Amino acid sequence: MKLLRFGAPGQERPGILDAHGAIRDLSGVVEDIAGEVLSDAGLDRLRGIDPESLPRVDGDPRLGPCVAGVGKFLGIGLNYADHAAETGMDLPEEPIVFAKATSCIVGPNDDVQMPKTSDKLDWEVELGVIIGTRAKNVSEAEALNHVAGYCVVNDVSERAFQAKRSGQWTKGKSHDGFGPIGPWLVTRDEVPDPQNLAMYTEVNGHRYQDGSTKTMHFGVATIVAHLSEFMTLHPGDVIATGTPPGVGMGLNPRVFLKIGDVMELSVAGLGVQRQTVVRSE
Known part of the structure; x- marks a missing residue:
């Protein structure tokens, strides 16, 4: 999977790339690309979702850092x-x-x-x-x-x-x-x-x-x-x-x-x- 975050600085939303390279909005599934979402179990849950069932993000949004909540x-x-x-x-x-x-x-x-x-x-x-x-x-x-x-x-x-x-x-x-x-x-x-x-x-x-x-x-x-x-x-x-x-x-x-x-x-x-x-x- 290719996970990402898109939107204005400080207001990024989680996303995933579909098979065609389009951004799909994950905000209805997870709060952000951070914490427990990064565990094997969290990533497996995302793998179980068909990206094309998620809302497509149109246009060319700004991409934020691909992970949130970086402690170190x-x-x-x-x-x-x-x-x-x-x-x-x-x-x-x-x-x-x-x-x-x-x-x-x-x-x-x-x-x-x-x-x-x-x-x-x-x-x-x-x-x-x-x-x-x-x-x-x-x-x-x-x-x-x-x-x-x-x-x-x-x-x-x-x-x-x-x-x-x-x-x-x-x-x-x-x-x-x-x-x-x-x-x-x-x-x-x-x-x-x-x-x-x-x-x-x-x-x-x-x-x-x-x-x-x-x-x-x-x-x-x-x-x-x-x-x-x-x-x-x-x-x-x-x-x-x-x-x-x-x-x-x-x-x-x-x-x-x-x-x-x-x-x-x-x-x-x-x-x-x-x-x-x-x-x-």
Whole structure:
């Protein structure tokens, strides 16, 4: 299934794509794409519904973040062998974990705000993992059973904030608009191998990132199990699992985003995002 949320910011309604790619309104069935709906039992109930029996959503509505009620938005750093190579850094012995503020989460096609003092704004296409059931101290063998599904994430990053402003990476990862999620939550049964997904980023039509989850250093199961050792993962938590090479910081010469630039990002089978860079309020 491909689940989504549509409507104005803060007023999104739950939806599902039918076999023809049309949006069907799920608001008469569930309150939102969140909580218990993300469990295996909740998703099985949705599978029992014929999408074409639901009201069709006409027009071209705004798409919101594909999951609501995100309690934790976690990122994994330097998790692609080829990306680590372009940065000149060694691969870590354990996953590098950082947090993105949940206030940065926006829809897949919403504008990305450039902070007023920014001059090193960068893109990162990532495979997003959405937790479906509580996970605490789970094994790698059990880990994927706690995943509701997958989505595209743009881990937008301000590199000067991240590296030069002291403290954790969170400063460079959390400005408003730095977390486009979606367009869809694709349930895990439709992604049999999360370690074999092509992915790309284009800026103004030029392809900078052209990679695959094959080059992940730590796979999805390892990441979920590892995180569950240190914190309990809850339904709706989102994990951005790292990015392949081709980020602006890794190019020679470096390339950073400017006002008016348009990003297009995709992970195979998970849809396409498009964002325009705008000046922050």
